[in-house]
Amino acid sequence: MSDLGDFSNYDPDDDSSSETGDLDGDGGVEVDAGADADDDFEAVSVTPVGSDRGIGTLSASEGLVISEREEDTCLRAYVTVQNRASVRIGSYLIASYPDGERLFCRIVALEYAQEFRSDDATEIHSRRAMRRDSVDEQDYKFMATLEPVAVLYEEGGELKRRMTDRVPKPETVVRQAEDSEEIKTGLKIPGDGVFLGHLSVGGEKVRTAAEPPTIDYRLKDDYESGDPLVFRHSLVAGGTGSGKTHCAKNVLRQYLADDRRYPVDDGREVAPAVVQFDPQDEYAQMHDDNPGMDGDFRRRLEREDVAHGGVEDTKAFVPKVGDASYAASHHRAEQVEFTIPFSMVDENPWLIAGSKLNDNQYGALIYLLNRFFDQYGDGGTYDQFMSFLDDPALKEELDESGRVHEATFDAVRRRAFGFGNVFDQDARPITDLVSEFVRPGGMTTVPTYHVNDSRATTTVVLAVASLLVDEKLSNDPTYERIKETPLLLGMDEAHNFLTDADNVQARKVIGKFAEAAKQGRKERLGLFLITQDPQDIADPIFKQINTTVVLNLGDEDAIKAVNIPSNLEGKVPYMEKGQMVVYSPDNSEPVELVGLSKCLTRHGRD
Secondary structure, three states, X not given: OOOOOOOOOOOOOOOOOOOOOOOOOOOOOOOOOOOOOOOOOOOOOOOOOOOOOOOEEEEOOOOOEOOOOHHHOEOEEEEOHHHHHHOOOOOEEEEEOOOOOEEEEEEEEEEEEEOOOOOOOOXXXXXXXXXXXXXXXXXXXXXXXXXXXXXXXXXXXEEEEEOOOOOOOOOOEEEEOOOHHHHHHHOOOOOOOEEEEEEEEOOEEOOOOOOOOOOEEEEOOOOOOOOOHHHHOEEEEOOOOOOHHHHHHHHHHHHOOOOOOEEOOOOOEEOOEEEEEEOOOOHHHHHOOXXXXXXXXXXXXXXXXXXXXXXXXXXXXXEOOOOOOOOOOOOOOEEEEEEEOOOHHHHOHHHHOOOOOOHHHHHHHHHHHHHHHHHHOOOOOHHHHHHHHOOHHHHHHHHHOOOOOHHHHHHHHHHHOOOOOOEOOOOEXXXXXXXXXXXXXXXXXXXXXXXXXXXXXXXXXXXXXXXXXXXXXXXXXXXXHHHHOOEEEEEEOHHHOOEOOOOHHHHHHHHHHHHHHHHHHHHOEEEEEEEOOHHHEXXXXXXXXXXXXXXXXXXXXXXXXXXXOHHHHOOHHHOOOOEEEEEOOOOOOOEEEEOOOOOOOOOOOO
């Protein structure tokens, strides 16, 4: 009989064997073959001396490659058994070089690979697994595929980053990135700026050993590190119930912080004004504190330098449209009623072009408006203009002269009809209220929820927005208050106003706002667009957006439209309320965030 033992009683289905092992204290390993003489095939447990560091080591079994070409890069780490439950796709890791530099990387894939058994998908092995309470992971290699993000290095006592330009050594220890400075530097997140939320992976906040243990994400907001990103435009996209209004309010609240200032041409530093077009009448609540915010939450916000609480200088500028009445028991902001004077159409004829005038008819409209204002002056009203078009002698004169064909004249009159509830209503003209409307450090909302006529709503929003944009872009402004004040122009349901379409009005609107977006940095004008249908935002405007905040979106076309990296794109439909992806190439690497659980001002109709 062999001294290796007797195999006559061996049962491959017997799971009664156990693995043990302990230190012998001499720098080696200790092997325990078991106390029972029949345990000849007992697996041997090996325990190294000392304590483990990190979660595993880099593996060179399939190559260890850092390449300029992403497809040639091969960076994989073996994760030890006790660490396997804690690693997640998207987690950030550190692998150190011998000279102290560090490779900052991200887990992009996790897999089990065969180690001892040639095939585990057999009847015997499957039945054995079904009888056990847990899988014996030591029979498998657990491998993490890593994406190199940056090399971290010290220079002048400061931690900096550069592109990945060197390969780490095989069996380099890999550890979780748990230092806030390492993570922020690795992801190029600014230390200061406008707070958006906390860094997360898979909806769970990234934790550090510091206090606070979370990592705040901020947008650049000074000219020393580049232009403030507020003037390079932002988009918040999210479906119904995703928390986009909650998120938008929290972001806008940061721009209304007491110490927020931007330099202007005359050398002064001026607080920004916020004008928010508000189709659901939700943003005037920013006047009020959130009654659900307790003292502990406020103290946490103060420790992280997050502006919170109601903005006292919040006013709701309510458009007077026909017989529509506005009631607001859900906020305490001051209400100011206004109307759109017909004189604004002189500079923006497309306001009454609607969506059906063709180019020939639009040319006729401009001619007729010019002739009308030459005759009536800036005080000419909409009703007077319609009476002007009712003159049969004018129609006959223009037709006989070949200036405007009678059919074209009739088409213009039909399209211009129906704006009597919009212009020159019984309220002060918005042009007389500019100094109240645009206030440094103040929040102005323009609610349109009470207006049931969609054409009237569009006309009001585009008229007021165009007034602001025209004055910002003008070299000879009529209203210095608009020109000299840093301005954040917010537009909820932006897809309803800035959509691309093959008609005169859409082309004029898109052209105006695209130019405003291009000149925003110079003129200190920032667009802040909020939408659930980003695919409907006109491309010339969308291309100027630098910061995209994406909450849950279920529509495939909408997800494709926001143009975020593919590794994050797949997560968007599964994100819970408040989870978001931020794609801002001039600010940081693309990241996942979790927004604040509470709104920083009042939110909701309670």
